[in-house]
Amino acid sequence: MKKPVALRIPDHxxxxxxxxxxxxRVDKSAALRQILYEGAESYVLRLLSRGEVSLSRAAALLDxxxxxxxxxxxxxxxxxGGTLAQHRAGRSG
Amino acid sequence: xxxxxxxxDGLLKAYKAGFLQEVTKTYTCLLPHEVYQETVLAxxxxxxxxxxxxxxxxxxGRLLRRAATRASRADRLLAMSAALGSGERGALRLFYKEHAxxxxxxxxxxxxxxxxxxxxxxxxxxxxxxxxxxxxxSREEAEGAxxxxxxxxxxxxxxxxxxxxxxxx
Numbered sequence: 001m002k003k004p005v006a007l008r009i010p011d012h013x014x015x016x017x018x019x020x021x022x023x024x025r026v027d028k029s030a031a032l033r034q035i036l037y038e039g040a041e042s043y044v045l046r047l048l049s050r051g052e053v054s055l056s057r058a059a060a061l062l063d064x065x066x067x068x069x070x071x072x073x074x075x076x077x078x079x080x081g082g083t084l085a086q087h088r089a090g091r092s093g
Numbered sequence: 094x095x096x097x098x099x100x101x102d103g104l105l106k107a108y109k110a111g112f113l114q115e116v117t118k119t120y121t122c123l124l125p126h127e128v129y130q131e132t133v134l135a136x137x138x139x140x141x142x143x144x145x146x147x148x149x150x151x152x153x154g155r156l157l158r159r160a161a162t163r164a165s166r167a168d169r170l171l172a173m174s175a176a177l178g179s180g181e182r183g184a185l186r187l188f189y190k191e192h193a194x195x196x197x198x199x200x201x202x203x204x205x206x207x208x209x210x211x212x213x214x215x216x217x218x219x220x221x222x223x224x225x226x227x228x229x230x231s232r233e234e235a236e237g238a239x240x241x242x243x244x245x246x247x248x249x250x251x252x253x254x255x256x257x258x259x260x261x262x
Binding site for chain 1: 218
């Protein structure tokens with residue numbers, strides 16, 4: 001679901017949206033949404049990597065499946081999964 | 094036979110690394126309803142061959158779909174964590190409901206909660222090592238699985254797994 005939100009957007013980001021709109025042949029709003037979504041993906045992947053959200057939560061936040069989130073992390077080269085310390089704790093526990 | 098509960102992370106990593114079949118022969122594998130929905134049903138949209146593989150295991154009775162009812166102990170722990178999604182929540186509830194032996198996951202946020210509350214867990218890497226140690230996978234099969242797991246786990250975990258597998262050879 002999409003909801004209208006009033007936002008103050010800096011000029012340089014609007015220029016970037018213009019550039020993207022021309023290059024991708026989409027309207028400016030679509031270009032801005034794409035930029036916003038890419039930022040959201042990067043942010044959620046960072047949270048996932050740090051263990052601040054789980055895979056299932058990350059998937060829900062991005063409206064993707066857990067599988068797609070794993071694929072996205074691999075494509076972006078983001079390390080995911082438990083740390084070695086956690087793995088060792090599991091062995092000794 | 095140990096009874097294990099998968100979350101989506103554990104299920105997908107074991108599948109993608111290619112040793113889920115072996116796991117389902119070695120453990121009683123429970124699949125929470127939430128994980129079925131977010132991983133198996135959703136896979137039919139993006140990766141149909143993956144969905145078919147999961148459904149085949151379910152039909153064969155090797156992945157047991159279970160609905161988790163509310164479990165007061167799980168709910169108490171979950172109330173303290175906003176980091177988890179429905180899949181991990183379902184897995185924890187099912188772990189208590191079914192008196193399972195392990196949760197299977199390699200999700201950093203979930204592992205933090207499990208370790209903090211001393212809930213036993215198995216990571217896919219540890220399962221792979223266990224299958225090789227028990228000679229249920231050949232050296233080549235285990236090395237191939239570790240390679241497929243590589244992009245999905247931390248570099249330090251991969252290196253540790255490789256060293257431990259080599260130590261068995």
